[in-house]
Amino acid sequence: MIGKDVTLLGVSVTYSNGFTAVHPTDLLVRAGEFFSILGPSGCGKTTILRAVSGFVTPAAGQIKIGGQDMAGLPPNQRPTALIFQNLALFPLMSVRDNVAFGLEARGVSRRVRQRRADALLDLVALGDQADKLPGALSGGQRQRVAIARALAVEPAVLLLDEPLSALDLKLRQHMRAELRSLQKQTGVTFIYITHDQSEALTMSDRIAVMNGGKIEQVGTGDDIYSNPASAFVASFVGEVNTLPGRIIRQEGALAQVETSLGPIIARNPQNMPLGGSCVVFVRPESVQLQPQMPTNRFQVVLERRDLEGAFVTLRLLAGQGRQPIIAHLPNTGPTHASTSLTSAGFDPQAALVLPQGTLAHTGREDMPR
Amino acid sequence: MTSSRLLNLYTGAFLIFMFAPLVLMIVTSFNDTSPPSVTDWRGLTGKWYAFFWMDEAALRADPVLRALDRGRFVGCFGNSLQIAGIVVPLALVLGLSGAVMLTRWQSRANGLLWWVLLSPMLAPGIVLGLSALVFWGRIGVDAGMFTIIAAQLTFVAGYPMLIIMARLQRQPVELEEAAMDLGASPLRIFARITLPFLAPALFSAGVIAFLASIENYNTTMFAKGGSCTFATEIGAMARNPNGHPPVINAVGTVIILLTVGFAVTHALLQRRERA
Numbered sequence: 039m040i041g042k043d044v045t046l047l048g049v050s051v052t053y054s055n056g057f058t059a060v061h062p063t064d065l066l067v068r069a070g071e072f073f074s075i076l077g078p079s080g081c082g083k084t085t086i087l088r089a090v091s092g093f094v095t096p097a098a099g100q101i102k103i104g105g106q107d108m109a110g111l112p113p114n115q116r117p118t119a120l121i122f123q124n125l126a127l128f129p130l131m132s133v134r135d136n137v138a139f140g141l142e143a144r145g146v147s148r149r150v151r152q153r154r155a156d157a158l159l160d161l162v163a164l165g166d167q168a169d170k171l172p173g174a175l176s177g178g179q180r181q182r183v184a185i186a187r188a189l190a191v192e193p194a195v196l197l198l199d200e201p202l203s204a205l206d207l208k209l210r211q212h213m214r215a216e217l218r219s220l221q222k223q224t225g226v227t228f229i230y231i232t233h234d235q236s237e238a239l240t241m242s243d244r245i246a247v248m249n250g251g252k253i254e255q256v257g258t259g260d261d262i263y264s265n266p267a268s269a270f271v272a273s274f275v276g277e278v279n280t281l282p283g284r285i286i287r288q289e290g291a292l293a294q295v296e297t298s299l300g301p302i303i304a305r306n307p308q309n310m311p312l313g314g315s316c317v318v319f320v321r322p323e324s325v326q327l328q329p330q331m332p333t334n335r336f337q338v339v340l341e342r343r344d345l346e347g348a349f350v351t352l353r354l355l356a357g358q359g360r361q362p363i364i365a366h367l368p369n370t371g372p373t374h375a376s377t378s379l380t381s382a383g384f385d386p387q388a389a390l391v392l393p394q395g396t397l398a399h400t401g402r403e404d405m406p407r
Numbered sequence: 408m409t410s411s412r413l414l415n416l417y418t419g420a421f422l423i424f425m426f427a428p429l430v431l432m433i434v435t436s437f438n439d440t441s442p443p444s445v446t447d448w449r450g451l452t453g454k455w456y457a458f459f460w461m462d463e464a465a466l467r468a469d470p471v472l473r474a475l476d477r478g479r480f481v482g483c484f485g486n487s488l489q490i491a492g493i494v495v496p497l498a499l500v501l502g503l504s505g506a507v508m509l510t511r512w513q514s515r516a517n518g519l520l521w522w523v524l525l526s527p528m529l530a531p532g533i534v535l536g537l538s539a540l541v542f543w544g545r546i547g548v549d550a551g552m553f554t555i556i557a558a559q560l561t562f563v564a565g566y567p568m569l570i571i572m573a574r575l576q577r578q579p580v581e582l583e584e585a586a587m588d589l590g591a592s593p594l595r596i597f598a599r600i601t602l603p604f605l606a607p608a609l610f611s612a613g614v615i616a617f618l619a620s621i622e623n624y625n626t627t628m629f630a631k632g633g634s635c636t637f638a639t640e641i642g643a644m645a646r647n648p649n650g651h652p653p654v655i656n657a658v659g660t661v662i663i664l665l666t667v668g669f670a671v672t673h674a675l676l677q678r679r680e681r682a
Binding site for chain 1: 579581582584585586587588589590591592595599600603604
């Protein structure tokens with residue numbers, strides 16, 4: 039199997055009710071890449087997937103797979119295979135017939151297609167389940183049948199629409215590793231849709247973060263996590279502390295920002311101008327207690343300590359305005375128990391100044407503090 | 408009197424009201440007297456059933472049975488089977504097409520089509536029969552077997568459509584999409600995915616269409632011309648001014664048994680379908 043690249047040139051999708059699900063989008067997915075599209079529900083990521091597979095016709099723009107324009111080609115003539123969120127296994131066919139269905143549709147003889155189906159079922163470690171009906175399998179097994187069925191047609195591009203969302207956490211983590219190794223093994227281009235940032239970060243070569251029908255950033259997981267390009271990306275991928283403020287000084291790649299915690303020095307990759315209102319983003323794991331450095335240092339009160347296992351989450355209230363700050367510290371035993379006044383801070387290199395923008399809804403907003 | 412006793416009383420009365428006539432009919436079908444009676448008990452007999460297979464001499468010897476035209480009755484029943492044999496498959500094909508169109512081929516005219524396709528089921532049977540008679544008469548087709556089939560088909564096709572639609576709406580669209588994505592043509596998707604899924608519904612729909620065709624009286628009455636069916640022949644016998652022969656009661660008893668049998672099968676199938 040050989041993966042092909044997927045190119046979107048100015049693709050936009052508008053549904054018949056007038057709702058524009060995807061605004062004009064350019065995207066290049068490289069051949070043989072594990073590419074994730076990450077975003078909250080309703081951001082248009084599934085629509086992009088359905089446009090690539092041919093179930094949705096773009097209002098404008100061009101979709102190319104391996105350099106070939108896909109316009110006018112129905113789903114059954116595209117070199118793609120889609121794995122549906124609910125898997126859509128055929129309930130009345132045996133597992134083997136499910137996997138062989140694509141070959142059956144291509145007129146492959148019964149003997150050959152059954153042999154190929156059995157080989158694929160061996161690949162996903164289901165060789166002994168071939169005669170069962172899908173309903174008799176567990177969630178993880180059904181998942182693997184769906185993958186084998188999609189791979190049977192030797193697609194150049196495999197499209198996956200949140201296929202792990204129905205599985206429990208343990209199985210999901212196991213399936214991530216399996217999907218990743220399967221992708222490397224087959225060399226097929228994977229386009230993986232998810233709203234789960236850790237899924238995207240662990241599996242992908244590159245990630246596109248989507249919001250409101252637009253791609254906000256494309257990059258490697260490290261890129262997106264450490265150098266988010268917008269307030270949305272910074273707040274959607276991972277946890278983050280936000281400090282609104284105004285830029286009062288520029289020092290090369292750094293900027294000094296006046297915030298409720300006093301002046302804060304942070305990286306300014308987008309070269310935001312003096313006087314502009316902005317937001318400082320700091321990851322909880324970058325926040326230190328009783329830091330050595332003199333800058334970006336403020337007084338805090340410990341409000342709550344949540345034990346997460348490998349690390350602890352400290353909910354701090356900083357400065358006069360009792361600005362909430364979250365810190366993640368390695369779990370070194372039952373310490374940090376005091377609620378006494380202490381100091382906290384962070385390295386200027388670990389903080390980022392970005393323009394104000396929509397923040398991702400994380401669900402934490404509504405939690406009682 | 409407590410309200411629960413009142414409710415029990417009402418339920419009892421309701422059941423008696425519903426089933427007493429049927430019980431009386433079954434009892435009289437074994438009473439050796441004509442016209443049928445329960446009060447005038449003349450002894451147990453099976454001859455009202457045996458009417459259909461007893462030999463010619465025995466038939467002639469019986470004062471009641473010899474007045475009946477057994478050949479005509481059996482012939483009319485054969486007509487009914489022939490009609491049902493054509494109406495049921497056609498109704499399944501029409502109902503299936505209608506159901507697929509209304510559930511999968513979304514269009515703005517769907518609401519209107521729904522009412523157009525179902526209106527024959529809601530229209531009075533005499534209107535259907537009369538309009539079939541007038542329509543085919545104008546075209547120059549004599550009323551007979553053909554017009555019965557045409558008239559019955561207009562409303563019988565509605566039952567399969569409703570039953571198949573209900574099943575089709577339960578099939579996730581993703582199954583057909585997945586098949587298409589795997590390279591299957593629409594015809595293959597229909598044959599391999601949709602049709603097997605619909606099989607239990609098609610069977611139920613066939614049974615119900617068969618019963619609707621066999622038992623139909625009013626529409627058939629108008630469309631039949633010189634021919635006859637099982638239902639119209641029973642109707643004709645029941646109109647005998649001297650009271651109808653208990654043979655009809657025997658036939659009725661057999662129909663009840665068949666209906667209960669069908670209903671139980673249907674219920675069992677539906678239970679399996681749900682599993």
